[in-house]
Amino acid sequence: xxxxxxxxxxxxxxxxxxxxxxxxxxxxxxxxxxxxxxxxxxxxxxxxxxxxxxxxxxxxxxxxxxxxxxxxxxxxxxxxxxxxxxxxxxxxxxxxxxxxxxxxxxxxxxxxxxxxxxxxxxxxxxxxxxxxxxxxxxxxxxxxxxxxxxxxxxxxxxxxxxxxxxxxxxxxxxxxxxxxxxxxxxxxxxxxxxxxxxxxxxxxxxxxxxxxxxxxxxxxxxxxxxxxxxxxxxxxxxxxxxxxxxxxxxxxxxxxxxx
Amino acid sequence: xxxxxxxxxxxxxxxxxxxxxxxxxxxxxxxxxxxxxxxxxxxxxxxxxxxxxxxxxxxxxxxxxxxxxxxxxxxxxxxxxxxxxxxxxxxxxxxxxxxxxxxxxxxxxxxxxxxxxxxxxxxxxxx
Numbered sequence: 001x002x003x004x005x006x007x008x009x010x011x012x013x014x015x016x017x018x019x020x021x022x023x024x025x026x027x028x029x030x031x032x033x034x035x036x037x038x039x040x041x042x043x044x045x046x047x048x049x050x051x052x053x054x055x056x057x058x059x060x061x062x063x064x065x066x067x068x069x070x071x072x073x074x075x076x077x078x079x080x081x082x083x084x085x086x087x088x089x090x091x092x093x094x095x096x097x098x099x100x101x102x103x104x105x106x107x108x109x110x111x112x113x114x115x116x117x118x119x120x121x122x123x124x125x126x127x128x129x130x131x132x133x134x135x136x137x138x139x140x141x142x143x144x145x146x147x148x149x150x151x152x153x154x155x156x157x158x159x160x161x162x163x164x165x166x167x168x169x170x171x172x173x174x175x176x177x178x179x180x181x182x183x184x185x186x187x188x189x190x191x192x193x194x195x196x197x198x199x200x201x202x203x204x205x206x207x208x209x210x211x212x213x214x215x216x217x218x219x220x221x222x223x224x225x226x227x228x229x230x231x232x233x234x235x236x237x238x239x240x241x242x243x244x245x246x247x248x249x250x251x252x253x254x255x256x257x258x259x
Numbered sequence: 260x261x262x263x264x265x266x267x268x269x270x271x272x273x274x275x276x277x278x279x280x281x282x283x284x285x286x287x288x289x290x291x292x293x294x295x296x297x298x299x300x301x302x303x304x305x306x307x308x309x310x311x312x313x314x315x316x317x318x319x320x321x322x323x324x325x326x327x328x329x330x331x332x333x334x335x336x337x338x339x340x341x342x343x344x345x346x347x348x349x350x351x352x353x354x355x356x357x358x359x360x361x362x363x364x365x366x367x368x369x370x371x372x373x374x375x376x377x378x379x380x381x382x383x384x385x386x
Binding site for chain 2: 047050054132133134135136138139142
């Protein structure tokens with residue numbers, strides 16, 4: 001289908017948000033390399049980090065090749081923090097393992113819901129990418145579920161730490177579903193590109209609730225939670241700028257170099 | 260009806276419809292997967308299965324079935340029921356493996372650059 005200029009702008013916004021989330025959490029997950037509690041987990045987080053950064057590259061490539069966007073490396077490593085559209089959840093340092101696992105659980109289920117809907121997107125590049133990453137996301141959620149259940153039956157202290165991690169992460173994770181401007185959201189829904197953040201948010205809750213219940217964790221009252229919004233509009237936590245500086249340090253030494 | 264020629268079926272009376280079946284101890288044979296080690300230190304490789312009433316006899320049968328001809332230093336048997344696996348539909352979790360060459364050392368073509376760097380180093384005047 002030929003897209004209108006307004007649709008291109010709306011799709012660009014959606015893809016940029018998705019790509020920035022993937023890039024930033026990919027970098028954060030990679031920070032467990034060499035530090036994981038057991039070697040297999042070191043490898044698992046590094047492996048999933050590579051997947052996320054691969055997804056980010058694929059999304060930035062769609063922006064570059066289909067939507068007149070900048071070169072992916074330039075876009076990833078040279079943009080100011082205020083131009084990033086990532087949610088606050090992905091920006092935070094890795095913290096303790098309970099925090100990183102809970103973030104991984106909440107984020108990857110959100111991704112699974114989003115990409116599942118994009119399997120039927122009218123925007124072909126996103127539809128194709130969703131098909132390609134389906135198996136990876138299945139593994140990511142499988143991994144998160146297995147560890148959540150394991151740690152929540154590993155004694156009272158372990159369970160308490162996972163509950164605290166959930167209480168910390170949940171408002172941040174709600175920020176994933178910060179809606180775009182009403183007209184942008186409405187346009188994407190009308191064009192059948194994706195069903196809108198509200199639909200995804202509710203399906204995400206339906207998806208994570210049974211696993212949390214099985215783990216014996218209490219989901220905070222969603223009516224009382226204040227989502228950590230702002231990232232989609234360029235307002236970020238204090239953690240993003242130093243992370244971008246570290247991530248882009250080598251590239252910025254010589255942006256024109258061929259490595 | 261005529262009796263089966265298979266002694267196992269006759270022993271278990273599987274061929275006689277309607278008759279009460281009684282399974283004696285040792286008659287409930289299980290499937291065991293067999294893993295063969297060609298030389299010490301190598302991985303055991305799966306080579307097939309045997310039916311046996313217990314693990315001890317499974318090892319005996321495994322030797323007769325899979326350890327009679329080619330080089331063999333060890334055999335394992337594992338009850339099939341104890342082997343856990345992904346479902347066939349989970350094949351998609353592995354679908355992208357082939358193109359992730361960055362996960363293999365061979366995915367990085369750097370020898371030319373290294374050799375060029377060494378040559379440049381040799382050509383530099385000694386300080």
